[in-house]
Amino acid sequence: MLTHGQVWAALDRLAERAGLSPSGLARRAGLDPTTFNKSKRITTDGRERWPSTESVAKALAATNVSIDTFVQLIGDGGGRGGPSVPLIGLAEASASDAFDDNGFPTGKGWDEVALPTVPDEHAFALEIFGDTLRPVFREGDIIMVSPSTPIRRGDRVVVRTKDGEILVKECKRRTAKTLELQSLNPAEADRTLAAEDVAWIARIVWVRQ
Template sequence: MALTHAQLWRGLDALAARQGMTPSALARAAGLDPTSFNRSKRFGPGEPPRPRWPSTESLTRALDVAEVSLGDFARLARDAASAESVPLLGMAQAGADGFFDDAGYPTGQGWDRTLLPAAGDARFSLKISGDSMTPLYREGDVVIVDRAVTDVRKGDRVVVCTTGGEVMAKEVTRLTATRVELGSINPAHPPRTLHPRDVDWMARILWVSQ
């Protein structure tokens, strides 16, 4: 089934969010003009505004950078089209006039969107305990993880469950066929090294509520 205009653009937003990027940063990483995926490029002039579509080349480059197949992107785009989102603005812009009303709520043009993780059978939340990931994650913080995300890579923050039943939040520092190396943000906690056979499951952290 073909993607609609809204699904395609929401899919690119979701793809960027999965990489920990803004749409502009994703475009830059793909070797494109940083404004290629901006909201201002999604509609042209006219009344009503004329929908604009990303080129096949720009979409392919973005998928290559994210190491996501076209089929996986299509599924992501369809899920993202029904996901909730909130306004997004860079901190450097937030002090300028025109972005907030008198009550402090977002208003005007220039806002992007941040997609919030949608509910799904493979997604669940966990409450952080301990201090191994402070100051990034503190005791009592709630993280949302996704068991369906299998492309875990170096630098990802994850929740790991060992075959012995230990559950921990860590950062992936190295991932090979024979080693899973996990680091803590808090230097007081030493790194952990596991063999893949000792890992029951590993899920990427999508969101944290602090």
């Protein structure tokens, strides 16, 4: 008998085959980005929510995968390789409840993605959308961020301001009073922030392109 878990696991494997997160797969298929998120797989009253046949068909078309191959993915008991970390889109990361005061993932809207192990239980991943971070990062790239990893000059970092703005930059200089950030895109202006305006800063330790 086909189970709820098997179908969702197959969609996760389909996304991995395409080098995408579940939300990236949904977006490529022309669906709402949250369609395949883990938070959508169980209803608020605890009932199992199955993906619609239409959404599965669109995902297969978007990845050029046949129904026969998808059936094989359903039967693949291997599951995902490697540990998973919380994942959210870069645009959604600016939501007020996406992080706690320490810069650790919290609240709703998070998915999961299998990435290499890092010695940080609070590590998380951001999925890049748009072209504002070219040529370093491109749409669809997934960056792993480690709040506990020490930051040095020249490191690429994610910064959240106290106004809720999320910045992906290079750490140019950091003092007790200011944080100087160099833009990854030559067309974008560099930024200098007062230390008191920075909610948190975390180092980018890995990227899947």
